[in-house]
Amino acid sequence: MHLLKKSEKYWYRDAFKMREIFSVLFPYIVILYIIDCISYVKRHDFLFVSNFRGYFKLINSGLCIKSISPLSRTFLSRNNPVLFTSSGIYLPTSKQHCQNIFYRSEDFTFIPYHDMDTFEIDGKRVRLNHGNFINPASIRHAKHIGSFIQELKDSKRWERRDKIKAFLDEANDFGQIENHEKSFVIPFFYLKSLCIFLFACIFIILPTVVYANHSVYFNFPIFLLVILLVYLTIIIISYTMLGKIYPEEFDQRLNTMLSVILMPVAAIHVLSYLTRDIYANFDPLAIGRVLLPRNDFQGLLRKELFYIDQAKTQHDPCGWSEFWELRQKSVMGLLDKTKIDLSELRLPPDKRDRSAAAYCPLCYAEYRSGFNRCSDCSINLKPYE
16 A cells, blocks of 8 residues: 555656646747748749648748648749750849749840750759759759750750750649649548647647646656657658659658658648659649639739730840740640630739729739839739720
């Protein structure tokens, strides 16, 4: 009887210590989780993020909170950081890449294929002639862009146009994205279940026990062991899936695993880490066709067609118009496959303000009479008919 009381005394003492430790650690766990939810989106990047219900939205450029949901997934994409022509490539200058959302020939540097002396892939960057860099969205995208530039460099001039067209059409093939999504339904389901369970253990069960004075009746060692087992299971499944998703990108797999291992709370968002760069080689329009609601996708499509129309009006002797002609054909092919009428995209928006006399054809902001240019997009307004 004396030994039993002594063991109970040790049990209550250990439970009290564990409660004190986790009462101190829990706020830091919450802070780390919030930090993991924060992301910075560059101006020319497209970040597709899902919420609790699985619907996707497009995050604007800047600092943002992606989603606190353990079920959230993110996909990062970027318009081609290099414009291909039959005679060479256009690389964006730092001004165009960081500031200008439009495509202007004076903001690009032209490099002929015969002037490409050195060419190498350095992580997320492609380096040309030592002083010129291409900055794709990810390691996978860098290898994809780099290998295609090398292919064009080794090809005959008359072959390059067809290869560029095939490259752009493949980037807009949303059927590949749909098939890819279907092939990972089962492993993603298991990961989602584990992530939900881990989220519930850390952010529901743990604070309830610690802050509700129930820790004396709670077996912390068993609870921590369960969390550890779930965490290790997530790591093992994620490592296996990375080998299937990125079979040829060891650096991509290594970076993803280190992100989850070095900050264990990130395991709750492991789905986002796995899928973030999975479609980096595809055009943002193709990704938007699969993930976004129809109205949001039409808005993205309408803006891209506007950018193409603006770029085609410019002239450059090195083949600027050639790329935008091929780009427009590729986008129009996507338009036909989605069965969206081009005239539907050209329609003015419905008036939200009866006093509005004009609207911005890019962002659809409304203006009263007396205004000629959009203050956000710096383009001429169109009057309501």
